[in-house]
Amino acid sequence: MSLDPDLLKAFVAVADHRSFTRAAVALNRTQSAVSMQVKRLEERLQAELFHRTKANVDLSAAGEGLLGYARRILSLNEEAMGRVREHKVEGRVRVGVMDDYGTLLVPPLLASFVANYPLIHIEMETGLTSSMTDRLGEAYDLVIAMHPQGSGEGELLRCEQAVWAASPEHRVEELNPLPVALYPQGCLFRSWAMQALDTAKRPWRLAFVSHSLAAVEAIAAQGLAVTVVKAGTFPPRLRRLSERDGMPPLPRAEIRQHRAANLSRAASLLADHLVAELAQPV
Secondary structure, X not given: OOOOHHHHHHHHHHHHHOOHHHHHHHHOOOHHHHHHHHHHHHHXXXXXXXXXXXXXXXXXXXXXXXXXXXXXXXXHHHHHHHHHHHHOOOEEEEEXXXXXXXXXXHHHHHHHHHHHOOOXXXXXXXXXXXXXXXXXXXOEOEEEEEEEOOOOOOEEEEEEEEEEEEOOXXXXXXXXXXXXXXXXXXXXXXXXXHHHHHHOOOOEEEEEEOOOHHHHHHHHHOOOOEEEEEHHHOOOOOEEEOHHHOOOOOOEEEEEEEEOOOOOHHHHHXXXXXXXXXXXXX
């Protein structure tokens, strides 16, 4: 024996409104249809669910026992229907993200998302995100970008400490002038590194510039220069440097997600998924 959700809806409506007439209005059905559905449910359960008088409609003991279960069954039914509908969402989502996050953190999150929403196609571009936010809506639906702390733009996901990094086998930080491997103009870490060294009156030279995170890390790993990375994605093959090594302190950055206006359902689902997986207490 199974409990038909339509019959349960009629039962719950009558229980809530204590009236077949008001329940029929709420369900947009005729009173006779609601009465028939409740009667069918009572026949199926072989129990009287209401005590009916001319003035009142009250739950019987059996009805009171059923009401909680009926609400849960209807809630689960609605949840299941919604979940199935969500799986059928289609669309294309264009994502812009920083190179390190796009390499280390975001790919497994996209894989888990696509497993749940196989009809949503994701296009991801990595690189300097300072210019990506200006093209939000035109070229990107979502952008995960780095900002100075307290900028207040976008959805705050987490904070990242900028740190100096070098080869574990070479004392490159002792060279004078200090060779530095950085990213092109527009990178926040580039401007922070230059400003910190100038403020500390530390002689330095720009030894290597690349859009590629892997290339910059490779130069640092070979002892050819120091570089700046995020503490949260610190490369295992590099050595962290601090003020004890003669390096000036660096600021903290905020990682924020930016959404284009009028997002599609597919893009909204992915945005919510990334927030849920990446957000950390600040």
